[in-house]
Amino acid sequence: MRLLSTLLITLLALLTTQGSLAASDRAIENANSNAKFLRCATEHPSPREAKALEAQFQWRKAQAKKPSGKPGNGGGGDTGGGGGGEGPTVPGPGTIVVNVYFHVITSGNAGAVSDAEIAEQMFVINAAYGGNGSYTTPYTFVLNQVTRTENANWYTAGPNTTAEVQMKATLRKGDAGDLNIYSSSPGDALLGWATFPTSYAGNPAGDGVVILNESMPGGDATPYNLGDTLTHEIGHWLGLYHTFQGGCSNTGGDYVTDTPAERSPAYGCPVGRDSCSRIKRRTEQYPGLDPINNFMDYTDDSCMDELSAGQVARAFDLSSTYRALTP
Numbered sequence: 497m498r499l500l501s502t503l504l505i506t507l508l509a510l511l512t513t514q515g516s517l518a519a520s521d522r523a524i525e526n527a528n529s530n531a532k533f534l535r536c537a538t539e540h541p542s543p544r545e546a547k548a549l550e551a552q553f554q555w556r557k558a559q560a561k562k563p564s565g566k567p568g569n570g571g572g573g574d575t576g577g578g579g580g581g582e583g584p585t586v587p588g589p590g591t592i593v594v595n596v597y598f599h600v601i602t603s604g605n606a607g608a609v610s611d612a613e614i615a616e617q618m619f620v621i622n623a624a625y626g627g628n629g630s631y632t633t634p635y636t637f638v639l640n641q642v643t644r645t646e647n648a649n650w651y652t653a654g655p656n657t658t659a660e661v662q663m664k665a666t667l668r669k670g671d672a673g674d675l676n677i678y679s680s681s682p683g684d685a686l687l688g689w690a691t692f693p694t695s696y697a698g699n700p701a702g703d704g705v706v707i708l709n710e711s712m713p714g715g716d717a718t719p720y721n722l723g724d725t726l727t728h729e730i731g732h733w734l735g736l737y738h739t740f741q742g743g744c745s746n747t748g749g750d751y752v753t754d755t756p757a758e759r760s761p762a763y764g765c766p767v768g769r770d771s772c773s774r775i776k777r778r779t780e781q782y783p784g785l786d787p788i789n790n791f792m793d794y795t796d797d798s799c800m801d802e803l804s805a806g807q808v809a810r811a812f813d814l815s816s817t818y819r820a821l822t823p
Contacts, residue, residue, distance in 0.1 A: 509641050523802070533708075533720055535761065535794040537689035537773045538732045540741065542747070548692050550751060556817060581744030584813045589632040591823040592812075595640040597669045600709075601680040602644065603651035607709050609679050614642060616713040620723030621730060624791060628801050633808050634823070637675065643667060654682045655689050655706070665701045672696045672819040673732060675724065676704035679712065687711050687725045690732035693818035705729040719764075722797035731792050735814025735823075737806055744772035750792070754806040758793070763801035 511539070528683040537565015541549060569735035599736045618639050625635045645667065653659035668676050672693070696703050710717040740758040749757070759771035771787040787793060791800045792807065803811075815821040 499628050515704065517595065518578045526561075527618045533687050534685045535687055535715060536728060536732075537684075537686045537739070538691075539655065540578045540737060543742065546737070546741070546749075546751075553694065553814070554556075557813075560817075568573070568695065576604065583755065584809055584816070585633040586809050586812050587823045589627065589634060590636040592634040592636070592821050594635055594637045594821065595666075595670060596637050597640055597674060597708070598642045598645045599663075599667045599676065601650050601678060602646045603654075604646070604809065605650040607651055607681055609712065611642065611710055613714065614639065617723050617726060619714045620713055621727050624727040624801075625730070631803055631805060631808060634812060637730075640674075641669065649651070651678065652668065652683050654686065654721050655682060659721075660706070661702065664704060668701055668704060670705065673815075675730070677708040678704060679707045679759045680706060681709060682706065685805055686715065687720055688729045690729040692732060693794075693814045694733045696818055705733055706709065717794035719798065724754065724791060724797040724800050727791050727800070731803070731807075731811070734811035735818070736811055738794075739787045752804060752806040752810050755787050755792075758786045761794035762786055762788045763794055763796075765795050769791050 512814055518755060540546075554795045569646055598614055601608065601613075602608050620639060621637050624635070625633045627633060645663075647663070649659045650663040653663055663678065664676070667678070670676065686708065688705065688711065690705040691699075691703050705726065707726050708717055709715065711720050711723070713721070713723040715721040717725075736752075737750040738761070739755045742757070744757050744759045762769055762771075766786075766788060769788055771786050788795050788806070789799060789802050790807075791803055793800070812821075
């Protein structure tokens with residue numbers, strides 16, 4: 497009898513949980529009417545790898561804080577908006593200039609992005625990183641050079657392929673703080689991918705961002721054709737993880753404390769989505785609705801319009817450390 501009662505109680509709890517999840521689940525399943533694209537192919541570290549990278553990052557910052565020629569105390573407890581400490585002092589808006597090299601890859605006439613389309617894409621990323629009134633960032637992106645290369649193999653190169661390696665080794669310009677963008681048509685429904693600041697030292701030639709050319713403003717990759725695929729991938733290039741990194745098990749999965757925990761990527765623009773509601777035990781646990789308007793989620797371009805203050809601090813902390821991006 498006691499076992500039966502326990503089973504009934506468990507079943508009721510599960511039914512209640514499923515009921516509270518229903519709205520969010522429907523949003524997850526039905527929000528994106530155009531399922532032919534995958535938002536991002538950036539290779540993210542596993543939780544264990546991310547923890548190791550974070551430890552290395554904090555050690556590097558601690559070493560940099562030690563007075564020259566004098567023993568230090570190993571401090572460096574801040575995480576740049578990622579879970580403790582004061583974080584960095586972020587420079588003023590637009591004070592860090594990032595030189596951009598835009599590489600247009602074509603196959604015959606396919607992919608021939610115009611100068612006007614590149615200019616519009618540059619406008620979009622500068623507007624995004626200029627802020628929307630609730631946030632600002634220190635970054636401004638300046639187009640330094642456009643290259644145009646006709647190569648059928650490179651045009652369809654996917655991540656971690658021989659063609660991608662050859663393309664970047666041939667075309668990449670500048671150093672760790674210079675942003676190289678490659679527009680192409682990689683296939684497999686991919687919108688784009690990027691490399692993190694922590695990857696640069698081990699593979700400088702592979703550094704940069706690849707985007708589907710049709711994701712640029714006015715392209716055919718609806719609903720991802722307003723230019724924010726590049727905004728999203730630049731976030732990775734500056735050091736940001738997805739907002740849903742770590743899921744509901746860890747509010748600091750993206751190492752930013754002011755982005756609410758999120759169970760999985762959000763698609764479309766599912767207003768009111770709260771994918772971690774099923775594990776909330778107290779009102780203060782995992783506060784906030786899913787950050788569907790955040791550039792580091794997977795929602796439609798028209799839904800994305802913000803970064804959090806913690807993300808801005810985190811991006812500056814990582815990009816200044818690994819890319820020497822400072823005013």
